[in-house]
Amino acid sequence: MSQPILEISNLHAHVEGNEILKGINLTINQGEVHAIMGPNGSGKSTLAQVLAGHEAYEVTEGSVRYRGLDLLELDPEERAREGVFLAFQYPVELPGVNGMYFMKAALNAVRKHRGLDEFDAADFLTLVREKTQVLDIPKELLNRPVNEGFSGGEKKRNEIFQMALLEPSLAILDETDSGLDIDALRIVADGVNKLKRPDNAALVITHYQRLLDYIVPDFVHVLSGGQIIKSGGKELALELEEKGYDWVKELSREGTVEAV
Amino acid sequence: MEVSGTTINFENNAITVSKKYTTENIQQFVDAFNLFSNSLNGESDSTLGAKRSASIEHFKVTGFPTTKHEEWKYTNMLPIIRNDFHPHLTLDQREVDEAFIRASGYRGEAFRLVFLNGHFLPEQSSLEGVPEGVVVTNLASAIREKTDLVLEHIVGYGDSFEHSFATLNTAHLRDGAFLYIPKNVKLQKPVHILYLTTSTDQPVVTYPRTLLIAEGGAEGSVVEEFTGKSGEIYLTNAVAEAIVGENAHLSHIKIQHESRDAFHIGASHAKLGRNANYFNNTISFGGKIVRNDPWAVLEGEGGHAAVDGLYLVGEDQLIDNHTSIDHTVPNCTSHELYKGILRDNGHGVFNGKIFVQKDAQKTDSVQSNVNLLLSDEAEIDTKPQLEIYADDVKCTHGATIGRLDDTSIFYLRARGIGKAQAEQMLTYAFAVEVIEHISDENIREYAIELLDARLDK
Structure with a gap:
């Protein structure tokens, strides 16, 4: 039986006094891809931010275990070094921070934490060359200041590139598909699929079903009103697409919440 | 009772200090000037001699500015002038610490003039391959060999007598750096001027003077660098003058990383001719109290002045930048960006003046001062200032203070x-x-x- 990577139980979280997450339960095992879908304002991005450790979100109840660690006790950088990776919905532009320098600093912080030798410039370049081939990302992008002036698609590809470099155990993709045309979507999804291994896992957060045509999930969860109100296999995504979010909201109101 | 006694003592001290500030401290600088003046032994040109005398006489009357003076409001001179500074009149070769000199400052490709405590070190300098017609030398040599050229341009700044320290520098004018780029010559390598200071027995004051002349169509790049041994107390009181001819391009960079216990007062004055392009960049890292007064005057139509600066202010440090850009003729542009980083209890001051005179129509000027405050104890006093006397101009200015995102x-x-x-x-x-x-x-x-x-x- 595969090992659990992430175990979220009864997670409640506030931001600026408003309760956004109202008791999330979710277990992700090695080798699995989970998708979280839900209408706007359901708490999808809050869940991603809480897992990455954003200080604006206050956890008021519940626990998150990640590979045997109490995730909520760790600083954001410690989580990243332990292998949690959040692909941001809105990647931040960092004028004046060179992309290569940034990624080398990130990679070496992670390697140092894992007791590995830090990469020098030459090793790092070799690795970058290898990953750019796998992900088909233009090298010019990487030498520019991080995300500055990038198109929406370029920013998302840069997130996936960083993910490829850092080789996380748990990748959280927060609406990576938003703002992408179909070609960019295919490239991003292709990148994610290539990084899949039996010992890691991914949590794909999306509003639309179309990303899941390319990243096929093992499980689909519907988040609404800060709770997972329905879980199922990949076919649930198609059903949602067909019937719309009103359907699950009605299910939720009727109290016919199904759990897997 | 004890408490009130202490108060009285304190007041007495305060009176003593302020008395010293007005007479004894000034006398100390005048005495030092007399020593310096005697040491010249008539080596000097009489025109320069007259400039020196006029400057010291003026200084005797005005003394140092106090914080009541609007331009010196945040920068108290007392911690500087109460030190017993002495000019370093002669340099003993045994004082030349070659290892220190080699380890100090920019070592990249350049024509290089090196000074120690105000004295030119020809052996540490490198002037090979200076193109024909171009003059890169120490100012004392230029005064001897290019007397007319030097006299035509020097002391433009000191004449105004508005800046006591610049006046004192002119009084002590003897050596420094000299660059002359003749008409239409493009200098390929930058000129690096390294002013080093070390205090041996007593705190040293130096008065370096730089004169840069780019004739019509000439191009060149100059970096003045000021540094010294860490932990030593000294005062650098520098003045630079730049003359940028018609269609000439001059880049004038100042990098200051003095000892953190040292003091640095530096003024520069640039005159821009028609279609001239002048770039001034003042980077301040060192010093306990630092004051920069870059000043650019647009005197020919079509000129462009870029006046930039960076200051990194840390613990127990004050860095004060007072900049002036003076548009005196129509159709000129200027661009100014000053950025400051303030840490610990560091104190930064920015005062940026843009003058647009009555005739300077169609002036286009942008000024911005941006500060990053990294500590609750740090302080920044910023005052962008526009004085516009023309009616058809485009000027914007602004100052911001922020934290990291x-x-x-x-x-x-x-x-x-x-x-x-x-x-x-x-x-x-x-x-x-x-x-x-x-x-x-x-x-x-x-x-x-x-x-x-x-x-x-």
């Missing part, structure tokens, strides 16, 4: 980068914009090295 810090931390390193990366990113305006790649990289080293601490 939390979202950016979180993004870096979410990639495994620790909080302290994330803050350092973003601080570097904030500062590097000013350095990136330097066109010479080697000097740019050198300035970045210095910035990195300081942010590491």
Whole structure:
């Protein structure tokens, strides 16, 4: 039986006094891809931010275990070094921070934490060359200041590139598909699929079903009103697409919440 | 009773101090001038002699500015002038610490003039391959060999007598750096002027003077660098003058990383001719109390002045930048960007004046002062100032004070980068914009090295 990577139980979280997450339960095992879908304002991005450790979100109840660690006790950088990776919905532009320098600093912080030798410039370049081939990302992008002036698609590809470099155990993709045309979507999804291994896992957060045509999930969860109100296999995504979010909201109101 | 007694003593001290400030401290500088003047032994040109005498006489009357003076409101001179500074009248060869000199300052490709405690060190300088017609030398040699050229241009600044320290510099005018680029000559390598100071037995004061002349159509790049041995107390009181001829391009960079216990007062004055292009960049890292007064005057139509600066102010440090850009004729442009990083209990001052005179129609001027406050105890006093006497101009100015962006810090931390390193990366990113305006790649990289080293601490 595969090992659990992430175990979220009864997670409640506030931001600026408003309760956004109202008791999330979710277990992700090695080798699995989970998708979280839900209408706007359901708490999808809050869940991603809480897992990455954003200080604006206050956890008021519940626990998150990640590979045997109490995730909520760790600083954001410690989580990243332990292998949690959040692909941001809105990647931040960092004028004046060179992309290569940034990624080398990130990679070496992670390697140092894992007791590995830090990469020098030459090793790092070799690795970058290898990953750019796998992900088909233009090298010019990487030498520019991080995300500055990038198109929406370029920013998302840069997130996936960083993910490829850092080789996380748990990748959280927060609406990576938003703002992408179909070609960019295919490239991003292709990148994610290539990084899949039996010992890691991914949590794909999306509003639309179309990303899941390319990243096929093992499980689909519907988040609404800060709770997972329905879980199922990949076919649930198609059903949602067909019937719309009103359907699950009605299910939720009727109290016919199904759990897997 | 004891408490009131202490108060009385304190007041007595205060009176004594202020008395010293007005007479004894000034007398000390006058006495030092007399020693200096006697040491000249008539080596000097009489015109310059008259300039010196006029300057010291003027100084005797005005003395040093107090904080009641609007231009010196935040910068108290007392901690500087109460030191027993002496000019270093002669240099013994045994004082030339070659290892220290070689380890100090920019070492990249350049024509180089090196000074120690105000004295020119020809053996430490490198002037091979200076193109024909171009003169790169020490000012004392230029006064002897290019007397007319020097006299035509020098002491433009000191004549105004508005800046006591500049006046004192003119009184002590003897040596410094000299650059002359004749008409239409493009200097390929930058000129590096390294002013080093070390205090041996007693605190030293130096009065370096730089004169830069770019004739019509000439192009050149100059970096003046000021540094000294860490932990030593000294005063650098520098003046630079730049004459930028018609269609000439001159890049004039100042990098100041003096000892953190030293004092630095530096003024510069540039005159721009028709269609001239002048780039001034003042980078301040060192010193306990630092004051920069760059001043650019647009005297010919079509001229462009870029006046940039970066100041990194740390514990127990005050860096005060007072800049002036004076548009006196129509159709000129100017661009100013000053960025400051304030840490610990550091204190920064920015006062940027843009004058647009009555005739200076169609002036286009942009000024911006941006400050990054990294500590609750740090202080910045900023005052952008426009004085416009023409009616058809485009001028914008602004000052901001901010902190590091939390979202950016979180993004870096979410990639495994620790909080302290994330803050350092973003601080570097904030500062590097000013350095990136330097066109010479080697000097740019050198300035970045210095910035990195300081942010590491």
